[in-house]
Amino acid sequence: MTVTIKDVARLANVAPSTVSRVIADSPRISEETKQKVKDAMEQLGYHPNLNARNLASKSTQTIGLVMPSSKDVGFQNPFFPTVLQGISEGAQEKNYALHMTTGKSEKEILEAVIHMVQGRRVDGVVLLTSRVEDQVVSYLRTRKFPFVLIGKPYKDIEEITHVDNDNVRAMKEATDYLIQLGHQQIAFIGGTKELIVTVDRQDGYEKALQEADIPVKGEYIVHEEFLREGGQEAVRELMALKKPPTALVVADDFMALGVLNTLDELGIRVPDDISIVSFNNVLLAEMAKPPLTSVDINIFELGYQASKNLIQLVENEKEPTKRLIISHRLVERSSCTELNTARIGKDLI
Known part of the structure; x- marks a missing residue:
């Protein structure tokens, strides 16, 4: 019965x-x-019977997730499984399901989002990356469709609810840490320039150098994909310089893993010959050889707050726009040491 x-x-x-x-x-x-x-x-x-209740209320009880390009970092970088765990927990607390979409290009991603929104498949959308001149953001704003951005918007910051770290400050602190160890030849390895997180972290790196009266050298700034291969390519370029760096700030642990692999191939020891600070503090940072000093950006909390605040927007159209800044901390491990002055100016190759 x-x-x-x-x-x-x-x-x-x-x-x-x-x-x-x-x-x-x-x-x-x-x-x-x-x-x-x-x-x-x-x-x-x-x-x-949630389906019947949702039909009556014209609600899908579902959150849409917009992943980066499927040919890009979306299914490779450990950042994404962790942030998805946070999003999922926030959704489950309110009995919301998740609907994921992506594409092979920015155009395909936009088309998928349009299909998802116009088909009323979701009540709101979480965007997992923030890009310069993002067409998806423009579309969602035009439609006045609820969405939350993980990262800082490229423009109209006060009009878009977003969850982010203070990436300028975090990278400045990471660079300051190396400066306090005596390093001045510090290189920056970041992601693509289309990502706002890359722009902010490079800004923090440059501010730290400027405040310490250290020249910002263009050859010490390299941009690659947030992949292990990106780190490999970047560090080969840097180590081939006539005056290679004595320290690196790497904007992502996955990239830093590639950096470590390549330095080992080149016979360059970490931290004896070169120090490294990376970002995200995912498990592989702790398991790396040597374990990486890394900035913990609370990835899980980024996802959790994104879904929690999206649901608030969905359920209350008068919910105010919010800017949520998630805390960060530097986790010291074995990849950094004081500058070995005997090696200054010496070619490490």
Whole structure:
């Protein structure tokens, strides 16, 4: 026999309308009553028909996730599984499902988002990267469709809810750390210039050098993909310089893994010959040889806050625009040491 809301209400000794409000997670219902109703639902084996409820409310109870290009870093860099865990937890707390989309190009991604929005497949969208002149952001704003951006918007910052780190400050602190160890020949390995996170982290790197009266050298700034191969290509270029750097700030742990691999091939020792600070503090930073000093940007929290605040936007159209800055910290390991002055000016190759 099918269990109904009335059966749950009878066992919990509440009105059927109260059971409905508990299922909808209404803030008007006390935690004590919610627990009593949930206990009755569990005892009777009652499962609410969310599809029927969503159809009646014209809600899909689903969040859309817009991944980077499928030919890019989206399914390779450890950043994304971790941020997806945070998004998923935030969604599950409110009984929202996830719908992921991507494409092989920016045009394909935009088309997929248009299809997702116009087909009413989702109630709102989380964008996992922030790009310069992002067509997806422009489209969603034109449609006035709820979305949250992980990263800083390229423009109209005060009009877009976003979750980010203070990447300028974080990179400045990472570079300052190397300067305090006596390094002045410090190179920057960043992602592509189309990503706002790259722009901000390079800004922080340059500010640290300028405040320390260290010249910013163009040959010490290299941009590659946020991939291990990107780190390999970048460090080969830097180590081939007539005066190679004594320290590196690398904008991503996955890139830094490629840096370590290539330095080992070249016979350059970390940290004896060169020091490295990287970003994200994913598990591979701790497992690397040597373990990497890395800036922990709380990736899980970035995802969790993104989905939590998107749901608030979906459920309350008057929800104000927010700028949420997630804290960071430098985790010191074995990839940095004080400058070996005996090696200054010496070709490491």
